[in-house]
Amino acid sequence: MTSRTPAADGRSTPPASSQGLRADARRNRTRILEAAEAVFAERGASGSTEEVARRAGVAVGTVFRHFPTKEALLRALVGDLVTRLEREITALVAGGEAATGLFAFFTSMVEQAAAKRTVVDLLAASGIDLPVAKPVHALRQPITELLTRAQQAGGVRDEVRVPEVLALLTACCQAALHDGWDDELQARTLAVVFAGLRP
Structure with a gap:
């Protein structure tokens, strides 16, 4: 995995991480990000730094x-999501169920994309676009490993290739992100996608 995370505008920047911080500062940063995620999800643009605090x-x-700014906080929320997805896919590659690991990660990415609609909208209002393809393609290697394992376990058709999986994942995440898919729409859409991938 790379030690740099893609910025919301697509540029590569050092991750807004807790590395190098004292233990109490790390805890504060984690609490701030968790609170910010909840505040912006509930209140949208009216969410304030004071409420987050x-x-x-x-x-x-x-x-x-x-x-230092609300934009920096929003960018950190996106960076934190990418870091969580990297950890999740690494764990699935290392020890997840071979036949279902790819589907589990696909589902998680779509869920996270739908949940981040407010953050992305707020970034867009600041003139910053979030290119979904970048974080998806940054995970190409572990996604390839999940696909290979799923095919070897008989969970995915042999003729399915990585470009198709990346295209489907990018399209679903983009739609979920910008249209705010609810749980029911996510489930129905993923059922159709997964039926096409399975033997």
Whole structure:
């Protein structure tokens, strides 16, 4: 895995991570990101840094020390998502169920994309577009490994290739991200996609 995460505008930037921070600062950063995710999901553009600080149980100044602007906080939420997806797919490659690991990761990515609609909309309002293809293609190698394992286990048709999987994943994530798919639409759409991948 790379040690750099794609920025929301597609450029490669150092990850907004907790590395190098004291333990209490790491805990504060984690609480701030968790609170920000909840606040922006509930309140959209009206979500404030003050509300994030209140929910995180920290002073507003602490939020600004970690994230000087709301845009920096939104970018960090996207970067944090990419990091979580990297960890998830690494765990699936290392020990997930061979026949179903690819489907589990596909489902998780679509769920996360649908959940991040508000954050992406707020970034777009600041003139920053989030290119879904970049994080998907950044995970090409582990996705390839999941596909190979699934095919060897008989979970995916032998003729399916990586480009098709990446295209389907990108398209589904893009649609879920921009249209805010609910749980039912996610389930129905993924059922159709997975039926096409299975033998």
